[in-house]
Every structure is written in C-alpha cells, then in structure tokens.
Amino acid sequence: MTTVDKRLHARLQSLWDDARAAGMSEPEKLLYRSNLLGSDKRITNYGGGNTSCKCTEVDPLTGAGAEVLWVKGSGGDVGSIRMDGFATLYMDKLRALKGKYRGVDFEDEMVGYLPHCTFNLNPRAASIDTPLHAYVPKAHVDHMHPDAIIAIAASKNSKALTAEIFGDEIGWLPWKKPGYELGLWLEKFCLENPEAKGVVLESHGLFTWADDAKDCYELTLEIINKAMAYFDDKTKGKPAFGGAVHDSLARPERRKVAAALMPVIRGFVSGNQHMVGHFDDSEAVLEFVNSAQLQPLAALGTSCPDHFLRTKIRPLVLGFDPAAMNLDAVLAGLPDQIAAYRKDYAAYYDRCKHDNSPALRDPNAVVYLVPGVGMITFAKDKATARISGEFYVNAINVMRGASAVSEYCGLPEQEAFDIEYWLLEEAKLQRMPKPKSLAGRVALVTGGAGGIGMATAARYLAEGACVMLADIDEGALASAATALSQAHSGDVVRTIAMNVTDEAAVAAAYDALAVEFGGLDILVSNAGIASSAPIEETTLDLWNKNMSILSTGYFLVSRAAFTLLRKQAMGGAVVFVASKNGLAAxxxxxxxxxxxxxxxxxxxxxxxxxxxxxxxxNVVNPDAVLRGSRIWQGEWLDQRASTYGTDKQGLEEMYRNRSMLKRSVLPEDIAEAAYFLASDLSAKSTGNILNVDAGNKEAFTR
Known part of the structure; x- marks a missing residue:
C-alpha cells in the first residue's frame, strides 16, 4: 500500500498516478481512490469512513444499462479494501426506498430493505451509510474522518468555524446519527446548495463529492489541507492542552511501569473473556497525558462515532505521578478505581437505556491513560487493542485542535449510548463468528525458533492466541517471526532474544511480554540442547551445560511465569517439552x-x-523428533548415529522401527500435544505426562 509523509504539519500530497489510472473502470478507480485515502491516518483511521461511485453497469437480466451505486460494504476498511469489499445496489431501487420510509422513528427498518436493492447478487452487505452516498447527486463521494476536520466538527462553534475556514465551498449539518434520515438531509443540502463541494457533519466528519474520481480524491485532500493549515496558524507557539504539568519518564522506565500495570489491569478486565493489551507512548500520547487539561478533556469522552465505538464513552486516568514514582500506590488503588469506573458505566447505562436496549456490556474501560508513561488499551484481540489506541490518538488530535481554537465538545451522553447500544450495532456483534479456542490468550514459547517451538507457535496462532517467541539464536528467531507473521499477522507475533540461564534476560523477556500483549496465559518451556558422551568422557562443563539449560533454565522461566500469572489471578497453563529420556535411560x-x-x-x-x-x-515427552529440530543438527546427530551404529540417513528409520507404532514423530505432533495441554480441552488436567513417542514401553509412566 502506498504511504505518505506522516511528519507533524506535513501537508497531504496527491498520490494519484494518471498512468496507473488510465484504462481503469469507474469501480476500479473507486478502489484505487479508496486505497490511497486509507493509506494515511490523517485522512481516516482503520475501518473509518467510506467511499462510493455511481456508474452504468450492464443489467444481467435485461442486458440494458443500469445506474449502480458501488459503496464500501459493512465492516470494510478503505485502506485495505478490494473489489469484493464493495456493495453494489441499483440506484432506481434506492430511490424507490423513499416511498417505504415512515419517518425518523422507523429509520432503522430501512436497513432491512437494502438487500432488495442488490445488483448482480453481490453478497457483500451494504452498510448503514449507504443512503448517505446514494442520495448525493454526484458520481463520486468520499466520507472521511480526518482529525483536522473532526476538530472543527467537535468544537462548540463548529458551524462558525466551518464558514470561517471554507466559506461557501463546504457546508455544515448539525449532529445526526448515521442512517436514512441523514441521507435525506445530505440530499436536501446538495439540492439547496448546488455549488457546494462538501459538508462538515457536526461531531462526525467530512463529506466531499465530484463527478470525477481523481477530482473527488484531490478535493478531499484540499479540504483537509485547508483545515490543517488553519490549525497550524492558530496554534503556532501555543502550548497544547494548557501546557505540561508532568515530565515523561525515560523510555525504559515508561515500559517498566507499563509492564507492572498491564498484567494487573488485565486480570481485572478479563472476567468475561481473556483480553489482550497494547501500549502506546508516542509523542502525541505523552503530550496529552502530561498536560494540565488531561482530566477535564478525558472526562468529556470522544466525539466522532467511529472513535467512540472503539474507545468507549471515556478513558480511565490512572493517578500515577512520574515525579513521585508512586507505582505501588497506583497498583494498590487499582481495584477501587476500576470498580468505580464500572459503577459509573453501569449508571450511564441505566440513565440512557431504552425498553429494547441490549443488555449491559462489558463495563470495563478500554483506554487507560498514565501520566509520564503513555496509554494502555485492552480488547478481545491484539489488533482491536492496537486499533482502539489508534482511534484514541485520533481523539487526542481532535481535542488538541478543538480546545486550541474553541471549546471541545464530546458526543452528548444519550447520543453516545444510542450508538453504542444501537440495535443495528448489536445485530452486527451477534453475527460475529464464534471466538477461536485460544482467542485472547498470550503464550511465551522458549526455544521458539526451532522445529517444535515454531510448530507449537503456529498451532497456537491458528487458534487465535498471541505468541512471543524466545530464543538465543537471533538469526533463526528473525526468520521464524517473518514466517509466522506472514501466515498469521504481525499483530500477534513478537520475538525476544533470551538465554534461559540468564536471570536478568528472563526478567526482561517477561517485562517485554507484559508490554507487548498485557500478560501471559501459556508458557511452553521448550529451550533445549542435547549431548552424547560416555560417562568417562562427560566433562563437568558438559554436565553443567545440560543442567543449566534443561533444569535451571526451566526453573527460571517457570518462576517468572508463576509471578506474572499470580499478578493476573486468571490461572494459566505451563507446558514443559521434556523427553522420553527423562523417563527411560x-x-x-x-x-x-x-x-x-x-x-x-x-x-x-x-x-x-x-x-x-x-x-x-503438564509435560509433553517427545522422542526422536528429527525433522526441523536444531538439536538434531551437528554433533548430536553424529553422536547418536555412532551410538546406534548407523549413519545419519538411517537414524530416523531406526527410531521409527524402534517405536511400537512404527511411526516417525514430527514437530507438529508435539505441537498438537502442547495445544491440548494449554487449551480448555485439558482444563481438569495437571501434573500429567503426555508421551508423544510413537510408543516406547520404557517410557510408560506406570
């Protein structure tokens, strides 16, 4: 995807390539435009905004031309959307919908009519914003959520600011929840203001339109750049948010504080499901959390519906003082502070609920702000936690601009509730697929770059877990991370170079794990070596090396895991990858x-x-896992082949024939056992040994 210069104050540059666009159909230009717009978070965040075009298509039944609306489908993201992400609808049927509209009290029912307008049996569901695009009498429409525009839209005098900055070029409409009525409002505005090129929606975002795809794209950039220039001029030399009242800790200290806070918070917020954390100590976040206006602005909550749905009604500000380093006091006060937030959220629900409102949802905060340290977010998975943080950064940018030139206004409480507990939003949540078996779980796999470690990580990732791979071999670790990230997403894979025999390195790894994912649920202790020598030739160094890695190393990693798991108070699973040789001489x-x-x-x-x-x-006992295993490379392979009087090629065959089942044991077999022992399938098992050795009677545990 194309990216743009993201330096503070840098203007948006047109990335439109005429040569590339030449020969594209109108829908293909829509896709091109959408991806360009979504490539820059100053224009819109992940999943935010939508785009459309109206063009003539061949009706599959009549063969005649039909006017069709192409519009981003429900739940899509303009930055990553592909052609199959757009809904397609007959414009004549969308216009006919007006005859079904019974008024604002019934506008939600209009969503049920949208499938009847589908063109060419397109399975992509149309979003609630479809009428907002359909009734604008222009071929191309962009609806974006730029921070600079929302800063205008969320200001107390947003209408006056819009006129001051844009004149008659861009109009203004008061707050209205997205839906059919707002679509009619937009149509009325366009008909009454035919020269206008767009409109600012109060507390929401920007609409722009044109009859050409490139013109629409460049108009959107032009309007955003005007807003950015306005704020740059008005805020030059002024301290943001009333100036700083705290100094940021140095980055290592910030991460240390976050590592102490996140597992404890995670334990409190994971009552209904395991949550995953994300930490952000970017410049924009630190400027806000250190500021004089942190408390009053945070209490107002966010404005744009997209921000609000991702970040809840307001964040929780922790009473950390970076100068006093009162971390112990903050940790001691967390239970009461989190309980107070839940109580406040439940009261908000009770004040605003309707007779048919969905039941109270998770009352915990999503966003936690820590002066001098940064922002912590928790959600059901890593991507959602990260995106929630990104949306709150957008909200910070909005608050900075609005409070500098006017007075920032959050979304009114009842309006916020009506969006959060919107029956259409609830229906969307109910359609979400069932979570995978390890969704929200966080695993640490030592020896993670080897065959068994990688296979286990892949198995966990496939079931929805986040995984940190730890290994002493940094080169192999980087290769493993690349392969797993490509297969499962970079959000859910982290690595750390760690020697399991180094107490400080182990502690640092757990701190990194806490900051990256919020805590731990599963430890797979798998780091290993192997050696072979007659007793007379076994040196003290060789003996100590085995004991250091395979005994002391497992002790150090497990001790740190227990410490972290007890902080969370959520239970957990520890899996040791041992060996048949631990039972059979x-x-x-x-x-x-x-x-x-x-x-x-x-x-x-x-x-x-x-x-x-x-x-x-619990313990998994493998035997003779040759394929993909790094300990079966080099001297160990030579030594074992020599012990059994065979060559390298014959060793695997010898092991297979030695087993009772006459089968080779593969890394994926060990991974399956490690999955079983970490998952709820084995929730009532502890202290067990699971042999995965194709059958070896000397290793029978009884």
Missing part, C-alpha cells in the same frame, strides 16, 4: 537424561504449587 547420554528427569520432576512440583491459583503444569 539411554546409553552415552547421562547428562542429558538426568537433566530431563530433573525437568519432569520440577513440573510435578510446580503442579502442586500452582493448583490453588488455577495454574496447570
């Missing part, structure tokens, strides 16, 4: 076998300690 491998036996017994001890906190600890 093997020649010329005393150091390895002893260390693996220690690992298994550590797991048993931890199962006893973790049970009262809902922390389950």
């Amino acid at each position: 093997s020649p010329n491998a005393s150091a390895y076998c002893t260390a693996k036996a220690s690992e298994i017994h550590l797991a048993r001890c931890l199962a006893l300690e973790g049970a009262e906190a809902g922390i389950r600890v």
Whole structure:
C-alpha cells in the first residue's frame, strides 16, 4: 500500500498516478481512490469512513444499462479494501426506498430493505451509510474522518468555524446519527446548495463529492489541507492542552511501569473473556497525558462515532505521578478505581437505556491513560487493542485542535449510548463468528525458533492466541517471526532474544511480554540442547551445560511465569517439552537424561504449587523428533548415529522401527500435544505426562 509523509504539519500530497489510472473502470478507480485515502491516518483511521461511485453497469437480466451505486460494504476498511469489499445496489431501487420510509422513528427498518436493492447478487452487505452516498447527486463521494476536520466538527462553534475556514465551498449539518434520515438531509443540502463541494457533519466528519474520481480524491485532500493549515496558524507557539504539568519518564522506565500495570489491569478486565493489551507512548500520547487539561478533556469522552465505538464513552486516568514514582500506590488503588469506573458505566447505562436496549456490556474501560508513561488499551484481540489506541490518538488530535481554537465538545451522553447500544450495532456483534479456542490468550514459547517451538507457535496462532517467541539464536528467531507473521499477522507475533540461564534476560523477556500483549496465559518451556558422551568422557562443563539449560533454565522461566500469572489471578497453563529420556535411560547420554528427569520432576512440583491459583503444569515427552529440530543438527546427530551404529540417513528409520507404532514423530505432533495441554480441552488436567513417542514401553509412566 502506498504511504505518505506522516511528519507533524506535513501537508497531504496527491498520490494519484494518471498512468496507473488510465484504462481503469469507474469501480476500479473507486478502489484505487479508496486505497490511497486509507493509506494515511490523517485522512481516516482503520475501518473509518467510506467511499462510493455511481456508474452504468450492464443489467444481467435485461442486458440494458443500469445506474449502480458501488459503496464500501459493512465492516470494510478503505485502506485495505478490494473489489469484493464493495456493495453494489441499483440506484432506481434506492430511490424507490423513499416511498417505504415512515419517518425518523422507523429509520432503522430501512436497513432491512437494502438487500432488495442488490445488483448482480453481490453478497457483500451494504452498510448503514449507504443512503448517505446514494442520495448525493454526484458520481463520486468520499466520507472521511480526518482529525483536522473532526476538530472543527467537535468544537462548540463548529458551524462558525466551518464558514470561517471554507466559506461557501463546504457546508455544515448539525449532529445526526448515521442512517436514512441523514441521507435525506445530505440530499436536501446538495439540492439547496448546488455549488457546494462538501459538508462538515457536526461531531462526525467530512463529506466531499465530484463527478470525477481523481477530482473527488484531490478535493478531499484540499479540504483537509485547508483545515490543517488553519490549525497550524492558530496554534503556532501555543502550548497544547494548557501546557505540561508532568515530565515523561525515560523510555525504559515508561515500559517498566507499563509492564507492572498491564498484567494487573488485565486480570481485572478479563472476567468475561481473556483480553489482550497494547501500549502506546508516542509523542502525541505523552503530550496529552502530561498536560494540565488531561482530566477535564478525558472526562468529556470522544466525539466522532467511529472513535467512540472503539474507545468507549471515556478513558480511565490512572493517578500515577512520574515525579513521585508512586507505582505501588497506583497498583494498590487499582481495584477501587476500576470498580468505580464500572459503577459509573453501569449508571450511564441505566440513565440512557431504552425498553429494547441490549443488555449491559462489558463495563470495563478500554483506554487507560498514565501520566509520564503513555496509554494502555485492552480488547478481545491484539489488533482491536492496537486499533482502539489508534482511534484514541485520533481523539487526542481532535481535542488538541478543538480546545486550541474553541471549546471541545464530546458526543452528548444519550447520543453516545444510542450508538453504542444501537440495535443495528448489536445485530452486527451477534453475527460475529464464534471466538477461536485460544482467542485472547498470550503464550511465551522458549526455544521458539526451532522445529517444535515454531510448530507449537503456529498451532497456537491458528487458534487465535498471541505468541512471543524466545530464543538465543537471533538469526533463526528473525526468520521464524517473518514466517509466522506472514501466515498469521504481525499483530500477534513478537520475538525476544533470551538465554534461559540468564536471570536478568528472563526478567526482561517477561517485562517485554507484559508490554507487548498485557500478560501471559501459556508458557511452553521448550529451550533445549542435547549431548552424547560416555560417562568417562562427560566433562563437568558438559554436565553443567545440560543442567543449566534443561533444569535451571526451566526453573527460571517457570518462576517468572508463576509471578506474572499470580499478578493476573486468571490461572494459566505451563507446558514443559521434556523427553522420553527423562523417563527411560539411554546409553552415552547421562547428562542429558538426568537433566530431563530433573525437568519432569520440577513440573510435578510446580503442579502442586500452582493448583490453588488455577495454574496447570503438564509435560509433553517427545522422542526422536528429527525433522526441523536444531538439536538434531551437528554433533548430536553424529553422536547418536555412532551410538546406534548407523549413519545419519538411517537414524530416523531406526527410531521409527524402534517405536511400537512404527511411526516417525514430527514437530507438529508435539505441537498438537502442547495445544491440548494449554487449551480448555485439558482444563481438569495437571501434573500429567503426555508421551508423544510413537510408543516406547520404557517410557510408560506406570
């Protein structure tokens, strides 16, 4: 996707390429325009805004030309949309809908008529904004949510500001919830103001229109740039938000505070489902959380409906003082502060609910603001948590502009409620697919760049988890992260270089995990080495190396996991990847076998300690997982081949034939066991050993 210069105050530049657009159909130009607009968050955020075009298509039944509206479908994103993301509707049928309209009290029922207007059996559902595009008498329409425009729209005197900045070029309409009535308002405005090129919607955003795709795109940029220039001129030399009353901590200290806060908050907000966190300490966020106006502006909430739906009615401001470093006091006060927010949210629901309103939803805050530190957001998955934070940054930009030239106004409480608990929005939520089995779960996988580690991470990611891979091999770690991110999204994959025998490195990894995802649910302790030598040739260094990585390393990683899991008070699952050799002796491998036996017994001890906190600890015992395993490269492979009197090629065959089931054991087999032991499928199992060795009677646990 094309990106633009995002420096503060940089103007939007047209990215339209005439050569590329030449020969495109009108719908293809719509797609091109949409992707360009969505490539810059100064124009609109993820999922925000919509675009449309009206053009002539061949009716599949009559073969005659038909005027068709192409408009972004429900739930789409203009930046990443493709052709199948647009709804297509007959314009003559959309016009005929006016005869079905019974008035503003019944406008929601109009959504049910939209499928009857579908052109060419297009399965893409039309959004609630369809009438806003259909009735504008221009071929191309953009509806965007630029921060600079919403700063005007959310100002107390937004109508006067619109006229001051744009004159008659851009009109103004008062706040109206998106829907059929607003579509009729837009049509009336256009008919009464034929020279106008667009309109600012109070507390909402910008509409622009033209009869040519490129003209519409460049008009949208021009109007936004005018607003940006206005705010630059009016705010030059003025401190934002009344100036700073706090200084930011240095970045390492900010992340340290966030790492302490996020797991505790996560424990409080994950009562109904596991939540994932996101941390943002960008310049815009720090300017706001350190400012004199933080408390009063945060209390007003957001204005634009898109902002509000992502960030809830208002954020929760934590009473952290970066100068006093009162972190312990903030942590101690979190239960009361979160309880107070829930009570306030429930009171808001009770004040505003209607007889047919959906039931009270999750009463916890989405956005948490921390002076001197930054912003924390929690949501059902990492992408939603990140996007919620991005939307609140948009809200910060809006508040900065509006409060600098006027008085910022949040969305009225009843209007906010009517959007949040809109029956159409509730119906959309009910249509959402059922969450995957590990949705909202966070996993740490040590030895994550190896065959078993990567296979386990992939299995967890496929079930909706977020995964941090830890490994000592930074090159292999980068390759693993690239592969998994391409397959599952960069939002849900993180990496950290970590030596499991280094206490400080382990602590740093858990801090990073807390900041990146908010906490931990699953630890897969999988880091490993292997060695082979007769006892007479087993050096003390070799013995200590095995014990350090396979015993001490598992202890350090597990101890840190228990500390974090207890902070969250949500339970958790620990999975040790041990070995058949921890139960069955093997020649010329005393150091390895002893260390693996220690690992298994550590797991048993931890199962006893973790049970009262809902922390389950179980073991997977593989055997002879050669494919994709880094410990089966180099000397270990040579040594084991020598021990059994075969060559490298014959070793896997020997292991397969040695097993009772005569089958090879693959990394994916171990991953399946690690999934079972981490998921709710094994919710009543702890202290168990699951052998995945194709059958080896010496390793039977009983």
